[in-house]
Amino acid sequence: MDGMAPARNKLWLIVGVIVIAAGALFLYRFSTPVVQQVGTTSAPQTQDIPDLAIAREVNAVASYETPGGTDKVRFTLSLDSEGAIVDVKTTDVLNGEAVSENLQKFSQGLLLLIRGKTLSELKSIDRVGKSSLTTAAYNSALPDLQKQL
Amino acid sequence: MEKENSGFTFEGIGTSWCILVDGEPLRQDAKERVLDFIRIFNARFSRFLDNSEVTAYREAGAGEYAISEEFALLLARAEQLRRLTGGMYDPAVGGLLEHAGYGKTYCLTERPGLAKFVLPKWHISGSKLAIDGPVVFDLGGMGKGYCIDRVSRILEDFGYRHYLVDGGGDMYGTSKLEGVPWEVALEYPGKPDMAAGIVKLRNEGLAVSDIFRRRWKGWHHIVDPHLRSPIMHTVGIVAAAGNAWDADCATSAIFLADESRHQEAAKHFGSRYLVFRADGTAHASHDWEGELFT
Numbered sequence: 001m002d003g004m005a006p007a008r009n010k011l012w013l014i015v016g017v018i019v020i021a022a023g024a025l026f027l028y029r030f031s032t033p034v035v036q037q038v039g040t041t042s043a044p045q046t047q048d049i050p051d052l053a054i055a056r057e058v059n060a061v062a063s064y065e066t067p068g069g070t071d072k073v074r075f076t077l078s079l080d081s082e083g084a085i086v087d088v089k090t091t092d093v094l095n096g097e098a099v100s101e102n103l104q105k106f107s108q109g110l111l112l113l114i115r116g117k118t119l120s121e122l123k124s125i126d127r128v129g130k131s132s133l134t135t136a137a138y139n140s141a142l143p144d145l146q147k148q149l
Numbered sequence: 150m151e152k153e154n155s156g157f158t159f160e161g162i163g164t165s166w167c168i169l170v171d172g173e174p175l176r177q178d179a180k181e182r183v184l185d186f187i188r189i190f191n192a193r194f195s196r197f198l199d200n201s202e203v204t205a206y207r208e209a210g211a212g213e214y215a216i217s218e219e220f221a222l223l224l225a226r227a228e229q230l231r232r233l234t235g236g237m238y239d240p241a242v243g244g245l246l247e248h249a250g251y252g253k254t255y256c257l258t259e260r261p262g263l264a265k266f267v268l269p270k271w272h273i274s275g276s277k278l279a280i281d282g283p284v285v286f287d288l289g290g291m292g293k294g295y296c297i298d299r300v301s302r303i304l305e306d307f308g309y310r311h312y313l314v315d316g317g318g319d320m321y322g323t324s325k326l327e328g329v330p331w332e333v334a335l336e337y338p339g340k341p342d343m344a345a346g347i348v349k350l351r352n353e354g355l356a357v358s359d360i361f362r363r364r365w366k367g368w369h370h371i372v373d374p375h376l377r378s379p380i381m382h383t384v385g386i387v388a389a390a391g392n393a394w395d396a397d398c399a400t401s402a403i404f405l406a407d408e409s410r411h412q413e414a415a416k417h418f419g420s421r422y423l424v425f426r427a428d429g430t431a432h433a434s435h436d437w438e439g440e441l442f443t
Contacts, residue, residue, distance in 0.1 A: 114431045116343040117442045122334055126169060129348065129387065130318035130336035131359040 013058050020060075061093055070094075156315075161187035162195070162296060164317030168304070171311040171325040179307040183300050190296055194223070196243050196287045203243065203286040206278075213279045221276040223288055223295065226394075228273055230291065230402055233414045237405035241269045243285035294356055294397025297321050301393070313350065314393070318357050321393040322350035335439075338385030338425045345431065346423070346441040354393030358400040359385035359425070384427050389439075390420035 059076040072093035091097040119128065157168040157175050161184070168175060168183070195201050202220045216224070230238040269284035297316045301323075304312050313322035313331045322331040330349035337343035338359040348355060388399035395418040402414035403422055412434070415422050421436045431441065 112431050112433070112441060112443045113429060114337070114345045114425070115442055116337045116340065116345050119334060119342055119344050122344055122347070124332050125334045125344075125347075126313060126322075126331045127167065127315045127320060128318065128334045128336050128344070129320065129355050129357045130341070131357050131385070 157183075159184060159187075162191045162293060162316075164293065166300075166317065167315040168300070169313040169315070169331070170304070170309055173309075175309070176307065179304065179309070182303050182307070186299060186303060187296065190292075190299075193217075193219070194288055194292055196285060196289075203240075203288065206280055206284045206286075208283055209280060211281045213277050216276055216278045218276060221273060221278075223292065224271075224273040224278065224286075226291060226295075226398060227286075227288070229417070230398055233402045233410065233417060234405040235407060235410070238401050239268060240286040240288055240291075241271055241284050243287035291394070291397055291401060293317060293319055294354065294392075294394040297354070297393035297397075316393070319355065319393055319397055320350070321354040322352075324351045335387055335423070344442065345425065346439055348387075348389060348439040350389075352391075353389050354391065354396040355387070355389050356393065356396035356400045357385065357387050358404050383424055385425035387423040387425075388415065388418070388420045389422075390418050396420055 057076055059074050061072055061074045074091045074093050074097065076089040076091065119125070157170075157180055159166050166187070192198065193202050196203055198204065202217060206214070224240070227238070227240045270281040271284055272279045293316050297314050297319060298321060300314050300316070301312070301321050304314070311323055311326055314320055318336070320333065322333070324330055328351070330351040333348045333350055333355060334344040335346045335348060335357065336359075337345040383404060386400045386404050388396045388403065390396040390399055399415055399418040399420035399422060402418070403411050403424065406414045411422070411424070415434055421434045421438070423434070423437060423441075424432045426432070433441070
């Protein structure tokens with residue numbers, strides 16, 4: 001039980017969970033989502049493969065009214081030691097916490113902070129997708145053009 | 150570590166190309182056919198050439214004009230984009246870009262007369278173009294994807310099946326031998342030495358659009374034709390679709406459409422997409438596949 005978390009971190013987590021849940025609600029199509037219960041249970045779950053970067057997990061359950069009935073979705077947030085969200089997992093509470101494909105897509109609908117990797121770290125790249133470069137002519141004209149600025 | 154086949158590289162339609170073929174060399178006659186096609190396309194559709202098809206109406210009067218089949222094909226697609234983006238994508242901004250300094254003489258400062266620019270009206274019907282006065286078309290954001298697909302068809306004509314056609318960072322790839330996908334890193338918008346993620350291309354087109362490549366004095370090449378000012382909220386879009394033209398069109402549509410219409414725009418071209426924002430965050434469509442370096 002994680003009863004030792006500082007109050008500030010807990011508040012931040014609650015805000016984060018509500019933002020995540022609200023974002024997922026907005027993105028869930030073909031349903032009229034109604035949040036009946038959003039709360040934090042700060043019980044860290046042990047992982048099969050220990051990851052030192054993940055300090056703990058918190059989770060919240062949101063309920064949705066869909067044409068087919070009520071859905072309950074659990075959002076599990078993994079946080080690093082600074083309290084930053086490093087992973088979001090969505091599972092189907094009514095289906096034995098199965099990671100359903102549809103729900104997994106919510107995680108991708110959320111905003112992700114892209115840290116990136118240097119190209120030199122990537123070993124087997126064939127090409128780099130990027131927006132197009134200017135012509136050689138433009139580049140050679142650049143010094144003259146810049147004088148005009 | 151140099152690869153055995155580092156690709157057939159050349160310049161064309163204002164950008165650098167690279168064609169990779171897996172398992173065999175690219176024949177000289179195939180290369181020449183590709184170069185010929187690109188040269189001809191440039192002559193026909195470059196905004197920077199006086200007698201191209203897109204500048205032919207620079208001093209024209211209102212009326213209806215018969216145009217080539219290929220120009221009609223391109224403009225029909227442009228009209229779809231105009232509708233999907235609520236008028237924000239419009240190749241008739243060619244004139245506006247010239248006023249902003251992004252014209253034939255590459256002057257990097259805004260020129261007087263900018264405030265007076267009104268977007269010309271145009272309409273395509275079959276192979277007839279109707280205009281209300283002088284207009285210059287810029288097929289940027291779309292012409293390159295079309296060319297990449299045409300070049301791919303040339304390779305197919307010559308019997309090649311395992312290739313990747315890279316036209317300035319947009320591309321189409323079938324696969325390497327034995328169906329192994331081509332691995333493409335996605336450049337981090339604004340950071341040329343960084344990758345934001347990886348896409349595995351297998352019979353797919355990929356297009357990338359960002360605001361950084363052509364940038365000067367607060368303007369950039371994606372302009373809002375109605376406000377006459379640059380688009381600021383999104384810094385990059387990546388789209389993958391069945392071919393390069395669809396991917397290219399999807400990036401233009403998503404970049405310029407209202408956020409509420411992103412999914413509609415993407416669905417129209419059968420594409421999945423990634424949107425990069427100025428704060429370093431990204432939003433992926435629900436069907437996005439590929440690793441993102443979060």
